Amino acid sequence: MKDQIVFRGTSGYHELEKYISELHCKRLMLVCGRSLSSTRAGAFFDRLPGNTGVEIVRFSGFSPNPSYEEAVKGVELFRSEKCDGIIAAGGGSAMDTAKCIKAFAKMQDSEEWIKQPITSNEIPIIAIPTTAGTGSETTRYAVVYYNGKKFSVTHESIIPDAVLLDAELLSGLPELHKVSAMLDALCHAIESFWSVNSTSQSRELSRRSIGMILQNMDGYLSGESSCAEQMLDAAYISGQAINITATTAGHAMSYELTGKFGMTHGHAVAVCVPEVYRYMLENPDKLTDHRGNEYFQECTRELAFLLGEKDPFAVYEKLRELPIKLGLELPVGVTDNDFELLAKSVDPGRLKNNPVLPDKDGLKLIYRRIFNRSSI
Secondary structure (H helix, E strand, O other), X not given: XXXXXXXXXXXXXXXXXXXXXXXXXXXXXXXXXXHHHHOHHHHHHHHHHHHHOOEEEEEOOOOOOOEHHHHXXXXXXXXXXXXXXXXXXXOHHHHHHHHHHHHHOOOOOOOOHHHOOOOOOOXXXXXXXXXXXXXXXXXXXXXXXXXXXXXXXXXXXXXXXXXXXXXXXXXXXXXXXXXXXXXXXXXXXXXXHHOOOOOHHHHHXXXXXXXXXXXXXXXXXXXXXXXXXXXXXXXXXXXXXHHHHOOOHHHHHHHHHHHHHOOOHHHHHHHHHHHHHHHHHHOHHHEOOOOHHHHHHHHHHHHHHHOOOOOHHHHHHHHHHHHHHOOOOOOOOOOHHHHHHHHHHOOHHHHOOOOEOOOHHHHHHHHHHHXXXXXX
């Protein structure tokens, strides 16, 4: 795991300013949404040129589900302005865009950058998350849409070198964004825990994150600053876990729910994970984890303990009810044809990380159960 420098809270800005000065960059590209200007981080970047002499070049030309074309525009601006460093300040979209700019900036123009192998470059990248959920500030993954399809950009070199965690940046988030991002962090921790790629290190990170999220959920949503700090740390820790293991079927099945029905990413993942879990419990004969059934059963028992339930099926019920309790509603009008298309949309490569491998009929059953079309 890459060693990151982590700055926290009010004092973190002073430490970050010193860190930036020591980078000896002349122009930093700040990849951020326009709303950043009204925050403490926005004020920091407004005064940074006067304090350090480092110029700031802002790039906000990305959408909630950033496209390859938007990343290309970011690279073009990075090059034309002769930037020599990147700061990502925002949620997952800003992080993904900034990471892609970092990955593509030094590539040749002989073919589309997304088709070229990624190699390390010397461009420093700093991350300032303004949501508590994606964990992107500490992972080697970025997601962009290429020709309308989700495409993962993956390389160790795009993990940010430094991170500023400031819980005050979460205070202005709309309730839906708070809830959705929090559910994403929880699902990261759960999926990482059961992943076939899990290690003793990743499972310990998952344990810590799950405990912190459950303990601070109510306080965070009611606006308690101490709980916001814990939630931001929990999202960061679950990101570290996912960086080791990658996501599993819950995430693989979620993307088209967002693309087709407009569900927020966290909501989409949170309705997939419990039904994936139920399917795993019901189909032990399809277990693919090389550690075997005894290990998998122990994993389910410990997950029940971590989630404060008596058995694995109680975990399923708890996770299934959680989005509903948090006020999230499923889209209506889903048809049988939609289930077929949803099943076809799932990346088989991502499914391989799941300890029980669902086939096409299994995927359709899981989607049907999400929308209460089958209880079988």
